[in-house]
Amino acid sequence: MEFDLIERIRRHTDVHRDDVVTGIGDDAAVVAVPAGRELAIAVDTLVEGIHFPVGTSPADIGWKALAVNLSDLASMAATPAWALLALTLPSPDEAFIDGLARGFAELATPFRLALIGGDTTRGPLTVTVTVHGFTTPGQALLRSGARVGDAVMVTGTLGDAAAGLRCLAEADAAPYAGLIDRLNRPTPRVAAGQALRGIATACIDVSDGLIADLGHICKQSKVGAEIDPALLPFSSAMLTHFHDADAIEFALAGGDDYELCFTVPFEKANDVAADLARVGCGATRIGRIVEGGAVRVIDASGATRTPARAGWNHFA
Amino acid sequence: MEFDLIERIRRHTDVHRDDVVTGIGDDAAVVAVPAGRELAIAVDTLVEGIHFPVGTSPADIGWKALAVNLSDLASMAATPAWALLALTLPSPDEAFIDGLARGFAELATPFRLALIGGDTTRGPLTVTVTVHGFTTPGQALLRSGARVGDAVMVTGTLGDAAAGLRCLAEADAAPYAGLIDRLNRPTPRVAAGQALRGIATACIDVSDGLIADLGHICKQSKVGAEIDPALLPFSSAMLTHFHDADAIEFALAGGDDYELCFTVPFEKANDVAADLARVGCGATRIGRIVEGGAVRVIDASGATRTPARAGWNHFA
Numbered sequence: 001m002e003f004d005l006i007e008r009i010r011r012h013t014d015v016h017r018d019d020v021v022t023g024i025g026d027d028a029a030v031v032a033v034p035a036g037r038e039l040a041i042a043v044d045t046l047v048e049g050i051h052f053p054v055g056t057s058p059a060d061i062g063w064k065a066l067a068v069n070l071s072d073l074a075s076m077a078a079t080p081a082w083a084l085l086a087l088t089l090p091s092p093d094e095a096f097i098d099g100l101a102r103g104f105a106e107l108a109t110p111f112r113l114a115l116i117g118g119d120t121t122r123g124p125l126t127v128t129v130t131v132h133g134f135t136t137p138g139q140a141l142l143r144s145g146a147r148v149g150d151a152v153m154v155t156g157t158l159g160d161a162a163a164g165l166r167c168l169a170e171a172d173a174a175p176y177a178g179l180i181d182r183l184n185r186p187t188p189r190v191a192a193g194q195a196l197r198g199i200a201t202a203c204i205d206v207s208d209g210l211i212a213d214l215g216h217i218c219k220q221s222k223v224g225a226e227i228d229p230a231l232l233p234f235s236s237a238m239l240t241h242f243h244d245a246d247a248i249e250f251a252l253a254g255g256d257d258y259e260l261c262f263t264v265p266f267e268k269a270n271d272v273a274a275d276l277a278r279v280g281c282g283a284t285r286i287g288r289i290v291e292g293g294a295v296r297v298i299d300a301s302g303a304t305r306t307p308a309r310a311g312w313n314h315f316a
Numbered sequence: 317m318e319f320d321l322i323e324r325i326r327r328h329t330d331v332h333r334d335d336v337v338t339g340i341g342d343d344a345a346v347v348a349v350p351a352g353r354e355l356a357i358a359v360d361t362l363v364e365g366i367h368f369p370v371g372t373s374p375a376d377i378g379w380k381a382l383a384v385n386l387s388d389l390a391s392m393a394a395t396p397a398w399a400l401l402a403l404t405l406p407s408p409d410e411a412f413i414d415g416l417a418r419g420f421a422e423l424a425t426p427f428r429l430a431l432i433g434g435d436t437t438r439g440p441l442t443v444t445v446t447v448h449g450f451t452t453p454g455q456a457l458l459r460s461g462a463r464v465g466d467a468v469m470v471t472g473t474l475g476d477a478a479a480g481l482r483c484l485a486e487a488d489a490a491p492y493a494g495l496i497d498r499l500n501r502p503t504p505r506v507a508a509g510q511a512l513r514g515i516a517t518a519c520i521d522v523s524d525g526l527i528a529d530l531g532h533i534c535k536q537s538k539v540g541a542e543i544d545p546a547l548l549p550f551s552s553a554m555l556t557h558f559h560d561a562d563a564i565e566f567a568l569a570g571g572d573d574y575e576l577c578f579t580v581p582f583e584k585a586n587d588v589a590a591d592l593a594r595v596g597c598g599a600t601r602i603g604r605i606v607e608g609g610a611v612r613v614i615d616a617s618g619a620t621r622t623p624a625r626a627g628w629n630h631f632a
Contacts (some may be wrong), residue, residue, distance in 0.1 A: 021354055022456065025536065027388040027521060028358035028449070030456050033349045038337055041432065042344035043400040043446055047439035072343040084359045086402075086444045116357065123363035124440040128402045130359055133344070138340065140346050205343060220341065 005097055006085060006118035010163060012098070013103035015114045015141070020082065029116035031082055037134040038159030042072035044048040048125035052184070053168060056170075058099030059106070060184035065127040066107050068207065070188035071258040076139045077197045080111045080190060086128040087120035092120075100127075111190065146221035150201055150263040150289040153272065155189050155281045157235040158210060160248055162254020167241070178237040182251040186258035191279040196262055199225035199272060203262040214295050217263065224292030229299050233284040248305075252297060263289055321413055322401060322434035323550040328414070328421035331430045334400065339433055345432035353450040355523055360500035364441035368500070369484060374415025375422070376500035381443040382423045382525065386504035387574040391455045391521040393509045394449030396427045401434035402444040408436075416443075427506065445490070457512060457519035457578070462537035466517055466605040468581040469588065471505050471597045473551040474526060475563055478570020494553040502574035507595040512578055515588060517577040530611050533579065540608030542566075549600040564621075567612060579605055 007024050020236045022030040033039055046052055046065050056064075066083065073080050085104070089096070108115065113131070164183035168177035189205070197204060202217045210232075214225050232251045239247070251257075259281075264272050276283040297305040323340050338346040338366075342501045349355050362368055362381050382399065389396050390562070401420070405412070424431065480499035483492035505521070512519060518533045526543070534541050548567045555563070567573075575597075580588050592599040613621040 021453075022458065026456075026458050026460075027391040027519075028356040028394065028447075028456075030354050030356050030451055032453075035351070038346050039355075040344040040346050040347050041398075041400060041446075041448075043402045043433060043444075044435050045402045045404055045437045045444065047404055047437050049471075050437060050439055075343040076346070078344065082357075084357060084446060086359045086361045086446075088361055088363055088442060117359060119360050121361045121363050121366060123366055126361075126404060126439060128359075128361065128435075128444045130357075130402075130446040132346075132357075132402060135346055137337075137348075140344075141343075142338065143342050145326075196619060203343075247473070267623050314352055 004167050005092065005120045008097060009085065009101035009104060010115040012101035013108045013115050013302060015112050017112065017114045020114050020116055023116050031116065034134065039134045040073055040076045040078035040140060041130065041136050042069055043128060043130040044068045044072065045126060045128040048252050048283050056184060058096045059103030059166045060102030061127060062100035063107050065129045065188045067188050067258060069129045069131040070111065070190060070222055071186065071205040071207065073131055073133040074188045074193035075141060075203045076135060077139060077193045079194065080113045080131060080133045082114050082116045082132045083108065084130045085115060087118065088121045088123040088126040090122070090125060103155050139197045141193065141200050141302045143202050143204050143217045146202035146217050146263040146289045147169040148222050148223055148289055148291055149266055151212065151266045151269040151285045152225055152227065152261065152263055152287040152289060153269060153283045154206065154233065154261050155259045155276060155283050155286050156308050157233045157238065158206065158257050158259060159250030159254050160235050160238055161231050161256035162250035163238055163242055176241060183256060186256065188258055189260045189281055192260055192281050195279050197276050199268060200262040200264055203260055204310065205253055206257040206259045206261050209253040210261060211295050214261050218293060218295055224290045225287055225295045226290050227287035227295065227297045229297055229305060231284065231286045319409065321436045322412060323402065325417040325420060326431040328417035329424045329431050331425060331428050333428065333430045336430050336432055337605050339432050347432065354453050356389055356392045356394035356449045356456060357446065357453050358385055359444060359446040360384045360388065361442060361444040361552045371603035372500060373589060374412045375419030376526055378416035378419030379501050381445045382420050383502045383504050383574060385445045385447040386427065386506060387502065387523065389449040389519040390504045390506045390509035391457060391519045391576055392451060393455060393513045394451045395510065396429045396447060396449045396506060398430050398432045398448045399424065400446045401431060401435055403434065404437045404439040404442040406438070406441060413585050415596065455513045457509065457516050459518050459520050459533045460536040462533050462539050462579040462605050462625065464539055464605055464607055465582055467582045467585040467601045468530065468543065468577070468579055468603040468605060469585060469601050470549065470575050470577050471508050471592060471599050472575045472576060473549045473554065474522065474568030474573050475570050476551050476554055477502065477572035478566035479554055479558055492557060499572060502572065505576045505597055506576060508576055508592050508597050511595050515584060516578040516580050519576055521574040522575045522577050523571055525569040526577060527568050527611050530577050534609060534611055540606045541603055541611045542606050543603035543611065543613045545613055545621060547600065547602045
């Protein structure tokens with residue numbers, strides 16, 4: 001109920017939307033959903049020491065807390081509208097709060113996302129964001145529509161965030177700034193998700209690692225998938241600093257990439273790659289949907305590769 | 317993204333709603349707001365050791381985490397619809413999670429509130445609930461409409477939760493079970509809020525203490541308020557176990573009551589009290605709105621009383 005802090009954060013974004021009837025300062029926000037639209041809602045929590053290392057800058061925490069949620073909207077093909085921020089802090093450190101607000105605002109403002117409410121409480125550093133976006137009825141991208149024969153594709157490049165996390169431990173991290181930036185400032189693929197409306201048969205964002213997240217598509221679509229490790233897209237920073245075997249491991253199991261993994265009818269893969277290049281992230285075909293229920297990684301020799309870990313699980 | 321735990325919790329409630337297009341299990345929930353309704357949204361976090369004592373039963377934590385949020389919807393005159401639950405836990409203790417789910421479900425089910433999403437993460441015990449309810453355009457109860465001359469009223473009885481918290485320290489807490497139950501299982505005044513639509517000029521729920529919360533109405537309505545301590549409504553449990561001076565202190569500054577404090581045109585106070593008796597909680601006139609900006613407590617002799625503390629502030 002300490003709205004002063006939430007209002008202080010909101011002023012950094014200062015996005016005005018006509019669909020916000022009552023914003024921060026009452027017991028609840030009141031908003032109006034446009035006629036003919038449905039609402040996509042997601043919530044994700046970041047805990048210090050679990051989702052971001054101790055010592056992460058407040059601005060990076062603010063950016064990432066929103067980014068991981070916008071990534072959920074992106075993977076549904078939703079258009080971001082409103083967020084609420086529940087912030088648990090050891091102390092009301094104004095410099096920390098303003099830093100967090102700056103990072104949050106840098107990402108929120110270009111999406112015209114309004115901060116409409118929240119809560120601040122005392123306790124271990126934890127940031128929970130709830131986001132709301134608009135979808136067109138019947139056009140939300142689900143996990144459940146992949147079909148045998150579909151191409152499996154991903155936006156952007158994979159593994160950078162996990163590589164960045166590894167590089168944080170280096171005495172001189174400067175050469176790895178690009179990778180570390182991908183860890184701290186992931187880019188939610190909102191425009192890509194919207195471009196996939198009516199085209200992708202299934203979609204998910206890569207938060208826990210490719211194997212784990214593609215596994216969710218397989219489970220809910222009742223299919224299997226085969227990935228060719230030679231097709232995985234890597235950044236030039238990754239290829240500069242890491243051997244292929246490490247890069248593949250980061251991509252398959254690392255998590256925190258916030259790229260979209262999606263399936264399309266095989267014959268559309270090239271057109272989709274071109275469409276997504278136009279929205280700035282590109283897309284790469286990395287495999288195909290098959291019968292079965294598992295995600296298998298099969299290299300050119302036909303050998304099946306098993307990653308050292310399947311993906312991120314908080315309670316593993 | 318560990319939906320298994322959230323889905324496990326949802327099964328305890330198992331409320332089916334036609335307006336939930338996509339529930340737990342995808343990157344976001346998708347819901348449809350009925351035509352002609354607006355959406356009230358609130359979020360509140362409970363932190364162990366701050367909002368509930370260490371040792372509180374999981375079922376009480378589950379109940380209270382939802383109750384404090386439904387109370388926010390109640391004070392807006394909104395009809396509860398959907399919730400998301402972000403749960404941070406030291407370990408995936410199944411007995412704890414099922415206990416929490418039972419408490420959450422006991423409160424959610426009668427309101428037909430559907431659990432549509434959430435997140436589970438590892439870390440210090442923290443429960444964040446985001447709730448959504450429907451309002452009629454122009455009929456949400458705000459904090460900003462109180463007018464000089466209005467009666468100040470509250471539902472139910474005040475101070476019980478703070479008295480209950482005091483009693484937890486007793487060697488034999490059994491005689492105080494009723495008060496402790498008010499601390500652990502607050503009743504959100506949803507029906508009362510709806511009955512006040514079009515009648516109350518301002519409304520807030522008493523979470524931080526009467527003085528602090530009525531102070532929010534005064535600030536946003538640009539008015540003052542005078543409270544007569546002799547009019548404060550107390551439970552029989554309170555009157556049995558505590559002297560008047562303690563009871564008044566609990567009521568004014570204790571917080572955690574989750575009663576509604578609201579203002580109505582003075583001549584409507586009796587009718588409103590009768591209306592709210594019909595929805596089961598009753599209401600009592602405790603003072604009036606005056607010019608100025610402060611909340612003053614004035615006893616029969618005309619003396620102004622200052623409570624020992626103004627209310628709950630996490631960072632005080």
